[in-house]
Amino acid sequence: MMPEGGLRRRQHSSLRAWDDVGMLKGLSVQTVLQAGIPLVRNISELPQSDYGRGGLSHITIAGSVLHGMKEVEIWLQTFSPGSRTPIHRHSCEEVFVVLKGSGTIFLASNSHEKQPGKPQEYPIFSNSTFHIPMNDVHQVWNTNENEDLQVLVVISRPPVKVFIYEDWSMPHTAAKLKFPYYWDEDCFYSPKDEL
Amino acid sequence: MMPEGGLRRRQHSSLRAWDDVGMLKGLSVQTVLQAGIPLVRNISELPQSDYGRGGLSHITIAGSVLHGMKEVEIWLQTFSPGSRTPIHRHSCEEVFVVLKGSGTIFLASNSHEKQPGKPQEYPIFSNSTFHIPMNDVHQVWNTNENEDLQVLVVISRPPVKVFIYEDWSMPHTAAKLKFPYYWDEDCFYSPKDEL
Numbered sequence: 001m002m003p004e005g006g007l008r009r010r011q012h013s014s015l016r017a018w019d020d021v022g023m024l025k026g027l028s029v030q031t032v033l034q035a036g037i038p039l040v041r042n043i044s045e046l047p048q049s050d051y052g053r054g055g056l057s058h059i060t061i062a063g064s065v066l067h068g069m070k071e072v073e074i075w076l077q078t079f080s081p082g083s084r085t086p087i088h089r090h091s092c093e094e095v096f097v098v099l100k101g102s103g104t105i106f107l108a109s110n111s112h113e114k115q116p117g118k119p120q121e122y123p124i125f126s127n128s129t130f131h132i133p134m135n136d137v138h139q140v141w142n143t144n145e146n147e148d149l150q151v152l153v154v155i156s157r158p159p160v161k162v163f164i165y166e167d168w169s170m171p172h173t174a175a176k177l178k179f180p181y182y183w184d185e186d187c188f189y190s191p192k193d194e195l
Numbered sequence: 196m197m198p199e200g201g202l203r204r205r206q207h208s209s210l211r212a213w214d215d216v217g218m219l220k221g222l223s224v225q226t227v228l229q230a231g232i233p234l235v236r237n238i239s240e241l242p243q244s245d246y247g248r249g250g251l252s253h254i255t256i257a258g259s260v261l262h263g264m265k266e267v268e269i270w271l272q273t274f275s276p277g278s279r280t281p282i283h284r285h286s287c288e289e290v291f292v293v294l295k296g297s298g299t300i301f302l303a304s305n306s307h308e309k310q311p312g313k314p315q316e317y318p319i320f321s322n323s324t325f326h327i328p329m330n331d332v333h334q335v336w337n338t339n340e341n342e343d344l345q346v347l348v349v350i351s352r353p354p355v356k357v358f359i360y361e362d363w364s365m366p367h368t369a370a371k372l373k374f375p376y377y378w379d380e381d382c383f384y385s386p387k388d389e390l
Contacts, residue, residue: 043324
């Protein structure tokens, strides 16, 4: 089911990190590495991490590196109260389904200007959906102080190539490309120095 | 946010059908038709129908016809006990996230044969995920007699072009293309005869 080479070897340090945070419950690392990924996977047993972003829990439900996806990728992300994505854009389609909690989507649709400018704000809530027009600069923010915000995220053209802005007045041309992105980076094969 | 022409006019008969089954709660037909689709949408207010398929409830969360999606499309589907998809294939990626219930995915991966042949069976369950390799013949079946099966479905390359098989021994070349598919068909613009 999985294209050959779709699962890259992970560095030992990454594997240890998985175990450290109690991931891979019931699913041995050797199973993943040697026998491939099962067709039907229990989402609660999939590896999750904050990938260095405070307040985030990210799970790749179906991804280009781990599962050989070519055209779509799906993430499950949980934002603790107050946490948020960077201000960013990407040239792929993106759809959100809000599973739990509430928050705000900040969206600057004026891509004909030199910089994003002041974004519009839209409240998002449990059982809502929204999509981000391609290349529009946006930020998802858990503005609810009392509850986690959990979203299912679908993107096209994986792996994602993210341009990050320091603020809404930064010129589009100054936004910094982050690629591979945190969760891909962690999965890409890095050769081990045997010497 | 929505490309011009992304929302086609619906036939009056379709609109009446929406109302008949109690859909469009709180969202007037005129709002949808004249003012476009809001960025953030309440999924429980989106139109749903069985599209003539007994036991099915289908909601297009983000679609090519209604929302101008070009690369991904997302559906929320609920199968009553015993109901199922046709045996079918499509040349797009497809990922399922099981939100509620349980069932069975039947999958014939031998696309080098003349017909699908006996499929493999995989149990699916709440909070599981699986994806269908492109062009593999498959069928999702709510084999749980006591509970609805609810899945979130993501496809690439919308709108979906489905080839339907009468049974697992039907040659691939005899499978019948259904396009537009039920839910797209209902949304595509049909000119009204004014005479």
